[in-house]
Amino acid sequence: MGYYAWQIGKPMQGGDSRSVAIQPAINSENVATLIDGGAIYSIQCSACHQATGQGIPGAFPPLAGSEWVLADSAILVSILQDGLQGPIVVAGNTYNGVMPYFRGKLSSAEIAAVLTYIRSEWGNNADRIDPIMVDEHKTRFGERVPWTSDELIAEFGKP
Numbered sequence: 001m002g003y004y005a006w007q008i009g010k011p012m013q014g015g016d017s018r019s020v021a022i023q024p025a026i027n028s029e030n031v032a033t034l035i036d037g038g039a040i041y042s043i044q045c046s047a048c049h050q051a052t053g054q055g056i057p058g059a060f061p062p063l064a065g066s067e068w069v070l071a072d073s074a075i076l077v078s079i080l081q082d083g084l085q086g087p088i089v090v091a092g093n094t095y096n097g098v099m100p101y102f103r104g105k106l107s108s109a110e111i112a113a114v115l116t117y118i119r120s121e122w123g124n125n126a127d128r129i130d131p132i133m134v135d136e137h138k139t140r141f142g143e144r145v146p147w148t149s150d151e152l153i154a155e156f157g158k159p
């Protein structure tokens with residue numbers, strides 16, 4: 001975890017011999033690509049959704065091949081930022097659990113990085129998610145209670 005903080009907050013130091021002038025600026029456009037979404041996934045998500053993204057039948061839904069993961073990015077940002085609860089159908093199976101929210105635990109750039117990771121792993125193939133989308137979500141929804149799948153569909157359309 002210290003690695004991310006080091007990468008985000010500071011210019012390169014130590015063994016890096018490049019001059020400050022030629023280092024790329026770190027901004028919200030490129031910070032997500034500096035953060036290792038796979039490492040965040042291992043730490044924050046894999047206990048439930050498993051390293052394979054297959055989840056655990058009856059308990060934790062799969063991310064591999066999930067229509068929710070490939071859906072409108074606003075849906076994914078909402079789930080990560082605010083959490084999810086109540087019945088949800090994923091790849092034809094119904095789950096009914098509680099997904100913790102990551103608001104305040106992961107930065108916008110970290111949420112974007114881990115979502116970009118799950119959209120491109122295990123055969124998934126969907127657009128990357130930009131930290132700006134997470135900031136827009138925060139502005140629009142603030143601190144809200146965990147979503148249900150019905151609320152997500154009502155707000156953003158069917159995945």
Ligand code: HEC
Pocket residue numbers: 041044045046047048049059060061062063066067068069076079080084085086087088090095096097098099100102114115118149
């Ligand atoms: C404590 C277990 C737990 C952790 C940790 C967790 N999830 Fe979940 N996740 C769940 C459960 C349970 C659901 C289904 C919630 C429901 O039934 O309403 C879910 C649902 C989801 C969904 C929507 C359904 C699907 O399978 O596509 C996504 C996307 C998702 N999680 C991504 C993540 C990501 C990314 C992380 C890490 C940043 C994460 N989750 C961490 C338990 C967890």
